[in-house]
Amino acid sequence: MAIPGTTPDPGLHHPGLHHPAMLHPSVPGRRSLGVRHAAPSDDLRRVPIGRGGFAHPAFWLAAACLTVAIVARVPLTRPSATVIATLLFVAGGMPHGAYDIALIARTAAIGRRPLALAVAGYVGVAAAMLVLWSMLPLVALILFLIVAAIHFGEDWTMLDEPLLKMAAGTAIIVAPAIGHPAEVGRLFAAMADGEGGVGVAHALLALAPVALLVTGVGIAVAWRDGAREWAAAMAVAIAMLVVAPPVFGFALFFVFLHSPRHLADARLRLPDLSPLRWLAIGAAMSAAAIAGWLVCAMSLPDAFTPDLTAQAFQLLGAVAVPHLIASRWIDRANERAAR
Numbered sequence: 001m002a003i004p005g006t007t008p009d010p011g012l013h014h015p016g017l018h019h020p021a022m023l024h025p026s027v028p029g030r031r032s033l034g035v036r037h038a039a040p041s042d043d044l045r046r047v048p049i050g051r052g053g054f055a056h057p058a059f060w061l062a063a064a065c066l067t068v069a070i071v072a073r074v075p076l077t078r079p080s081a082t083v084i085a086t087l088l089f090v091a092g093g094m095p096h097g098a099y100d101i102a103l104i105a106r107t108a109a110i111g112r113r114p115l116a117l118a119v120a121g122y123v124g125v126a127a128a129m130l131v132l133w134s135m136l137p138l139v140a141l142i143l144f145l146i147v148a149a150i151h152f153g154e155d156w157t158m159l160d161e162p163l164l165k166m167a168a169g170t171a172i173i174v175a176p177a178i179g180h181p182a183e184v185g186r187l188f189a190a191m192a193d194g195e196g197g198v199g200v201a202h203a204l205l206a207l208a209p210v211a212l213l214v215t216g217v218g219i220a221v222a223w224r225d226g227a228r229e230w231a232a233a234m235a236v237a238i239a240m241l242v243v244a245p246p247v248f249g250f251a252l253f254f255v256f257l258h259s260p261r262h263l264a265d266a267r268l269r270l271p272d273l274s275p276l277r278w279l280a281i282g283a284a285m286s287a288a289a290i291a292g293w294l295v296c297a298m299s300l301p302d303a304f305t306p307d308l309t310a311q312a313f314q315l316l317g318a319v320a321v322p323h324l325i326a327s328r329w330i331d332r333a334n335e336r337a338a339r
């Protein structure tokens with residue numbers, strides 16, 4: 001679906017490609033802030049093909065359900081509710097990283113030995129993160145948050161300005177600290193070193209105003225340039241991260257916005273996997289990550305927190321680092337191949 005005057009980005013075939021938001025012509029003559037222009041000769045500014053926002057319809061349904069639950073005062077802060085939200089973000093969000101290895105193999109079309117090396121590297125980095133959690137949890141927590149801010153910022157494919165991307169990624173992490181500082185402090189304390197964890201929660205709160213203001217600019221730019229569904233969905237997600245109990249707000253963003261983007265992208269890049277194989281890879285890789293975690297946590301019970309939610313976040317932190325490295329490498333390799 002080519003639009004005259006736009007530059008296709010063949011390396012990024014996000015489902016937004018077919019979304020009407022992709023086709024929205026913006027007001028001519030205004031200056032673009034952080035968004036790549038279409039062809040220089042064309043003063044129509046649109047989000048180029050492949051860079052528009054994509055929000056799965058399930059996101060709006062889940063956001064509506066969570067809003068109703070909050071308004072109806074469903075006790076979402078109870079430990080049992082927190083466990084449900086934890087299971088939701090582990091089962092619904094983790095599998096999006098399950099295709100990293102398959103994507104690396106496909107992207108590089110690499111032979112057996114280099115693929116084995118890539119797998120060993122992926123597992124090795126995750127294992128190193130586990131060691132860091134058990135030995136220097138505060139360092140692991142800070143690294144986890146930085147990696148998350150970068151990684152979530154990469155969802156904003158319609159923005160070019162790294163500062164806007166980084167702020168938008170950071171907004172996901174600072175928003176819960178505004179609405180629920182005590183709960184975020186408690187979780188961070190369970191994950192890392194008590195006092196140190198609480199200090200990190202305070203630091204996020206201090207960072208929040210700037211991060212949210214700059215993210216407001218990013219949302220406005222994305223909206224102005226046509227990625228309206230994404231801009232609206234992110235505004236709702238960030239508001240829910242402030243208002244809802246942290247684990248629910250995070251599960252909403254992670255399972256219904258972040259993960260579907262990755263899954264849809266992976267599905268497009270791995271078109272010849274049968275649905276059964278696709279499901280099998282997702283289930284097997286997620287189960288392997290959880291099993292690896294359980295073996296570590298059970299064999300070294302003193303090294304990890306007994307809090308299930310805090311442990312689930314640590315698991316996410318262990319796989320997030322190789323996941324970030326893999327996604328960046330895959331995107332770069334595809335961009336290079338497209339050029």
Ligand SMILES: CC1=C(/C=C/C(C)=C/C=C/C(C)=C/C=O)C(C)(C)CCC1
Pocket residue numbers: 097144145147148151172173174176177184187188246247250313316320323
């Ligand atoms: C621990 C914790 C938080 C941070 C979660 C992060 C940082 C998740 C990162 C996940 C990644 C990077 C997944 C990759 O696909 C919140 C939301 C502030 C709420 C309070 C507890």
Ligand SMILES: [Fe+2]
Pocket residue numbers: 096151258262323
């Ligand atoms: Fe991810």
